[in-house]
Amino acid sequence: xxxxxxxxxxxxxxxxxxxxxxxTYSDSASNYxxxxxxxxxxxxxxxxxxxxxxxxxxxxxxxxxLNKTAKHFSLHITETQPEDxxxxxxAASGYSTLTFGKGTMLLVSP
Amino acid sequence: DGGITQSPKxxxxxxxxxxTLSCEQNLNHDAMYxxxxxxxxxxxxxxxxxxxxxxxxxxxAEGYSVSREKKESFPxxxxxxxxxxxxxxxxxSIDTRDTxxxxxxxxxLTVV
Numbered sequence: 001x002x003x004x005x006x007x008x009x010x011x012x013x014x015x016x017x018x019x020x021x022x023x024t025y026s027d028s029a030s031n032y033x034x035x036x037x038x039x040x041x042x043x044x045x046x047x048x049x050x051x052x053x054x055x056x057x058x059x060x061x062x063x064x065x066l067n068k069t070a071k072h073f074s075l076h077i078t079e080t081q082p083e084d085x086x087x088x089x090x091a092a093s094g095y096s097t098l099t100f101g102k103g104t105m106l107l108v109s110p
Numbered sequence: 111d112g113g114i115t116q117s118p119k120x121x122x123x124x125x126x127x128x129x130t131l132s133c134e135q136n137l138n139h140d141a142m143y144x145x146x147x148x149x150x151x152x153x154x155x156x157x158x159x160x161x162x163x164x165x166x167x168x169x170x171a172e173g174y175s176v177s178r179e180k181k182e183s184f185p186x187x188x189x190x191x192x193x194x195x196x197x198x199x200x201x202x203s204i205d206t207r208d209t210x211x212x213x214x215x216x217x218x219l220t221v222v
Binding site: 096 | 145
């Protein structure tokens with residue numbers, strides 16, 4: 001089955017800095033890669049996604065890049081704000097399941 | 111108001127008891143999933159169902175059971191065979207493959 005590795009497990013930045021979270025996957029058949037944000041005690045919510053026929057996608061301060069050859073994808077958050085503090089999960093969609101990484105706790109200090 | 115609803119929000123189980131977690135969606139999604147969340151472990155797949163009356167084991171199915179008798183409902187039973195059931199359980203539904211997963215608000219299960 002699919003295996004998704006996510007790094008780092010925790011990330012602390014100062015407000016205004018950029019943050020990068022990286023993920024690798026194992027199944028070359030995976031072709032959909034979403035990112036979810038989970039605030040404390042709440043449900044995960046989709047923040048951005050990318051499909052295998054696209055190398056990069058941006059949405060305001062958030063961007064995701066995908067390298068299918070190397071089987072890795074990354075989340076980039078620019079101009080971080082305290083409200084960006086949360087746990088972020090990457091995921092990969094294979095034949096029939098959605099496999100998640102272990103999450104990155106992002107802490108943005110004012 | 112469309113969405114996916116889990117109940118109860120908090121659940122306490124005594125040793126040796128079976129408990130059932132409810133998950134209902136009115137999004138008309140075919141696929142439904144159950145994940146278990148432990149600190150530092152991410153979201154681990156317990157069971158999933160892509161169509162009514164059919165479901166598949168995920169990575170950590172031992173000690174759990176499910177049913178999918180209706181498209182809207184995918185209840186999860188935590189049996190006494192699950193030795194460490196204390197966790198946060200999340201249900202999700204997906205319209206079609208490779209689209210956004212919508213999550214319920216979760217059920218926090220504690221063994222007392």
